[in-house]
Amino acid sequence: MEVVETCGKGTLSAGEPSTKRTITSIYDDDEVVGFENDAEVIMMKLIRGTKERDVISIYGMPGLGKTTLARKVYNNPSIANYFDVKAWCAVSQAYNRRTLLVEIFKQATDDEIKIKEDDDVADMLRRVLIGKRYLIVLDDIWDVEAWEDLGICFPLGEYESRVMVTTRIEQVTKHLQHHSHPYSLKFLTSQESWELLEKKVFRGESCPPDLVEAGLQVALHCKGLPLAVVLIAGIIAKMKREASLWVEVANDLSSFALGEQSMKVIQSSYHHLDDHLKPCLLYMALFPEDHKIPVDDLLKLWMAEEFVLNSETENMEEASRNCLCGLLNKSLVMMYGRNDNRDVRYCSLHDVVREFCLRKLTEDKYMQLIVPYNPYQHLHSTESRLCIYIHDDFFKQSDHPDYQLDKIPMLNFKETNSLEFIAHPKLNTWNNQYWNPLDLIVKLRFVRALHLMDVALPDSWATAIQSLSELRYLAICVRQFELEWISHLHNLQTLQVKSSNKGIRLRAATLWEMKKLRHVNIYSFQVVWEDINDEGGFKTSMLENMKTFRTSNVRLDNMNARLWWRFPNLEELGLKVEDEPKFPLFPVPEVHTRIHSLSLSLPSMKFLDSVGWERYFEFPSNIRHLDLGGCLLTEEMALNIARLKKLESLKLFYGLTLGRSMSLCWDVTNVEFPALKYLTLCRVKMKEWEASEESFPVLEKLVIIGGFITEMPPSFADIPTLQLIQLIDCKDSLGVSVMNIKREIEENTGCDNLRVLMEKHK
Incomplete structure (x- = not known):
């Protein structure tokens, strides 16, 4: 295959693609591999x-x-x-x-x-x-x-x-x-990459056996990018045919891959990016090679670094999403998987793009990891910002007795007071017996984002971050935590905390001092409402910027239900409830008209002897994405969900269906979910499922994981929008039922529009 990506002026003047060598072509042969x-x-x-x-x-x-x-x-x-x-x-x-x-x-x-x-x-x-x-x-x-x-x-x-x-x-x-x-167009498989490399290097002949293993390493390191394969083929074709030399190429592929030709290809896309997207792209290069960056974290980190427009408004999240869409649209960022809300879960840079970005950061005699000034960010200075990716080698050097910031090889400066750092450790690679992260943290006075979620910090962590007044993003893993320890961080936008000690009770009283908080995710703590001035301070103690709030081990009592009132602009709420509800989750559902995503995990076994609990589950009307775990799917509960006229995705997991006569039947024959496109049933205890033609009029994707269900409702053959049914670890009879529906659709419409995927992991 010859990779041709034009990036200059001019047109082709023949009746087929030009045979002239373009800026990224290596050979003029007709061998085409892959595709x-x-x-x-x-x-x-x-x-x-x-x-x-x-x-x-x-x-x-x-x-x-x-x-x-x-x-x-x-x-x-x-x-x-x-x-x-x-x-x-x-x-x-x-x-x-x-x-x-x-x-x-x-x-x-x-x-x-x-x-x-x-x-x-x-x-x-x-x-x-x-x-x-x-x-x-x-x-x-x-x-x-x-x-x-x-x-x-x-x-x-x-x-x-x-x-x-x-x-x-x-x-x-x-x-x-x-x-x-x-x-x-997708990336090449490893086999296709090797086939292309072999044809380019050996011009139709087979690779000698003693070079196959080294050649496979080279092909694998090209990460499926045909451009990289072709460029590397042009390099090693001129080398001696020695396996050791090829292994060196494989080990240092990124340095070889970005010659003048591929640099110009990437440069053309980078040059035409909007100015505010450039620092967002360069920032991604600070993550480790091949690292799949969680999109949810990335957007919040961009906000913390003030790379996005409208950074002082409630539209900051939308602005950051638009930045990611802009980079995806330019095909400079790779995406991996989607969550149940159909949003991209992870993104990454191909090695070629990442290498280009790292080189771009060194231009104009800048130091290695300098993020250029963004005219849209609200900074006191128009100078470039020096940002260091804190990786494992950095840790080892900083732990040296003679450590000083200006002794780090990548740095060459004398004054460090104005530095701003980005701390993104590789996941699960820290060796704490040789390094204490707190020793370095105390020296980073201007850090804006500190992501230490995958390191168990010692109990002295709170003292170490006392001086980090510029923090906008804090993600930590600790044994002990109190909000009052960080309540002085008035610029904090994102707070993520998890603990190995599940017995901690977290008092929420000091939360109200942190007015700029937008996203809070607290794992493994029992949240306790304590506010002495509750009656007098209710109207004034509001967090109007709060968009996301997730926590575990929360009680559904009257006091905690009033907690959500303090977040009038809340958009996403996730709760793991530890007891049977005794009060409504949303006493006045229409107070939270902006909530579009709700995740609720309940202790299902505590419902079995309860009566009338369904009345506590009247949800805000604008919810588009709903996850319910451990819930009894009674008729009244189904009606409560169906009242959500904008609901697009519904995930039910570890629940229990309860039909007439206490049977394990989910009967939605007389229920309509008018906007539901994506439905997931994960290990829901149900044996029967009854539905009518009107129950799921616009459903596109159905996923069933585990469970006892043996047959699909026949009415699914009459859903014109249905595109995919995925069965994972389901009974064989359910698979037979789904295939019968597929055949019926083909016979009735003459089209093969329904895909069926079946997987067995057990």
């Missing part, structure tokens, strides 16, 4: 589907081989013979509309017609294409305006014509979308 499945999918989109003109878009990060895939499909004989007219042009960031249209016109007419300077090329092209089945490839589109410039020249009509577009920007594909969904 077999991808090519098959794209070809089906081209020759099947609607008779109307359709746009087939391929997107992904630079270096994934979008152009290579498009060329492979474009040159396929079956595709070449299927279309009456074919044309290919590279659009790129800078383009000339007339020049592009002239190139397309020449290819469409085999250059038979001469074009004069005053000719209306757009009209001439439309006339040539009308009534024909054409395929136009627009390679490397950067913005919607380019499509609007060119797309109007491609006539509509029922001739099965297609326009194939490649872009690194996902947002562009959403504007191009017609009948076909955009196609996201």
Whole structure:
């Protein structure tokens, strides 16, 4: 496979992709590796589907081989013979509309017609294409305006014509979308990477046996990026064929991989980022290589570092999410998995992008990890900020008896009073017998974000952070904790605390002094409401900035129910309840109109002898995501959930269904969940499930994990939106029932729209 990612000006002038070496091509051979499945999918989109003109878009990060895939499909004989007219042009960031249209016109007419300077090329092209089945490839589109410039020249009509577009920007594909969904290009597998490397290095010959193991190491270290494979192949092809030399390349791959060619590919995407997105991207490079960064943490860290717009307003969370979307849209950040709310759970930088970012941080004679000044952040100075990623080697050096900040190799300065540090340790790699983190913490007076969640701090931790008045983000693991110990941190926005001592009672009284708190997550503590001036101070002691509050071991009594009133703008609430409820969770549900996500874990066995507890579970009406654990699914409880007209995702786990005559049946025949798209049943004790055609009218995904259920409600065959049913560790009879529903849908609609996944982990 030859990776071609154009990033300069100019167009292609031949009837197929140019054979000239582009900035990222290594060889001119025709060997194409990988993309077999991808090519098959794209070809089906081209020759099947609607008779109307359709746009087939391929997107992904630079270096994934979008152009290579498009060329492979474009040159396929079956595709070449299927279309009456074919044309290919590279659009790129800078383009000339007339020049592009002239190139397309020449290819469409085999250059038979001469074009004069005053000719209306757009009209001439439309006339040539009308009534024909054409395929136009627009390679490397950067913005919607380019499509609007060119797309109007491609006539509509029922001739099965297609326009194939490649872009690194996902947002562009959403504007191009017609009948076909955009196609996201994935990374190569390790086997595909090795196959590509072998073909590039040995030019069709087999790799000698003594080099296979070293070659596999090189391929593996390319992390599935075709661009990196091709560049490395060009390097080792010129080396002596010695395994030891190849192993050296594998061990230091990132240094080799970013030659001038790939630097320019990444640079082109970075250059066109909005200014406020650049420090967000560079910041991610401070995390360890290949580290999957939890998105929830990352957004809060960006806020703590004041990288986002509207940092002093209630829209800070939305601004940080927009920053991540902007980077994802530019295909510079990789994402991994989605949670039950359909939000991205983890993100990371490919090694090539990360290496580029680290090099970018060293430009203009800056010191190694300097984050550039962001004009949107509210700082007292416009100077760049020096930020150090605190890693294991740093710890070992700081523990040395002669340790001084200016002795650290990466630093070369004399004054340290103005430094701001970022502390992000690698998870589970600290060796506490050789290093006490508190020795370093006391020297970081200007630290804004301190993430020490995976280190058990000694009991003296509270004294050590007394001087860290600039903290915005604090995540710690301690045995003892009281809010009064950190109540002086008036800039704190995010607080995460967990403990190995589950018997601690946490008094919430001093919480009200921390007015800037936005996100609180407290694990393994029993929260106790204590407020002597409760009656007099109720209206004044409000945390209006609080967006997220999660805690465990909380009691549902009248006092704690009033705690949520202190958070009038709360959006996410997560509670692990330790007892049977005796008061409503939300005495006046409509007080919390902004809550969109609620997670509630209950002690289910305590419900068995209770009567009327359901009346305590009337939820705020705007909830979109609801997780309920250990809950009895009675008819009244189902009705309480169904009253949530905006509910999109529902997860029920470790609960117990309770139908008529105390049977293990969840009967929602007369219940409708009007907006529910995602439903998960995790180890819910139910044997039967009854539902009507109206129960889940817009459901898209159903996941069932464990449990006793043996059969799906037949009405699921009548849900037009259903796309996926996933069964994990379920009874075989349930799988048979689901496959029967799938066959019924295919027979009734003629379409294979329902995917079924079955997994057995036991």
